[in-house]
Amino acid sequence: MKRALDIIISAGALICLAPVFCVISLLIWRYLGKPVLFCQQRPGLYGKPFIIYKFRTMAFISNQKGEQLADEKRMTALGALLRKYSLDELPQLVNVLKGDLSLIGPRPLLMEYLPLYSKEQAKRHNVRPGISGWAQVNGRNAVSWEEKFAYDVWYVENSSLLLDMKIILMTIKKLLKPQGISQKGRVTMEKFKGQSAESSSEGGDL
Numbered sequence: 001m002k003r004a005l006d007i008i009i010s011a012g013a014l015i016c017l018a019p020v021f022c023v024i025s026l027l028i029w030r031y032l033g034k035p036v037l038f039c040q041q042r043p044g045l046y047g048k049p050f051i052i053y054k055f056r057t058m059a060f061i062s063n064q065k066g067e068q069l070a071d072e073k074r075m076t077a078l079g080a081l082l083r084k085y086s087l088d089e090l091p092q093l094v095n096v097l098k099g100d101l102s103l104i105g106p107r108p109l110l111m112e113y114l115p116l117y118s119k120e121q122a123k124r125h126n127v128r129p130g131i132s133g134w135a136q137v138n139g140r141n142a143v144s145w146e147e148k149f150a151y152d153v154w155y156v157e158n159s160s161l162l163l164d165m166k167i168i169l170m171t172i173k174k175l176l177k178p179q180g181i182s183q184k185g186r187v188t189m190e191k192f193k194g195q196s197a198e199s200s201s202e203g204g205d206l
């Protein structure tokens with residue numbers, strides 16, 4: 001039933017939001033250039049990799065060695081606006097339709113984090129990842145990694161359609177009053193370095 005709702009809602013949203021997709025794509029193409037989409041491999045259900053889609057929010061700016069500059073220096077005004085209202089996440093509705101994501105579930109992080117999780121933290125991959133989740137409506141990127149993973153595991157152990165509906169309503173409220181978009185003093189959250197770290201890039205995950 002959860003999967004059926006994912007398909008119905010994501011398909012309907014893609015149709016209704018088609019004009020928004022077009023406007024955002026044109027703005028990114030005009031001010032940031034190509035590509036319009038940011039694509040990256042992320043771990044899905046049981047850690048199986050898939051390609052996640054997001055609207056690009058950062059410019060390609062390199063130093064003399066050809067290395068990308070820090071996120072703070074590559075973030076644009078347009079990108080910051082898209083991230084503030086989570087508009088950069090809209091292409092993930094395609095991931096939901098494909099079955100890579102659910103509307104609600106733990107956010108898919110980076111592949112490089114997989115070997116760093118504790119056995120308890122790894123439980124977050126026992127359900128399909130989502131566009132929004134329990135951790136996102138309880139602090140988003142403003143909470144520590146340990147707190148975020150605790151929220152994720154709690155969701156896995158208590159997931160239900162009723163809880164999903166509650167998270168959807170809380171997500172809408174968060175979108176209307178954006179908070180916790182990024183870690184204090186950063187435009188993205190510091191990378192997770194293991195259980196002892198208080199620590200994604202191209203983050204801005206809802």
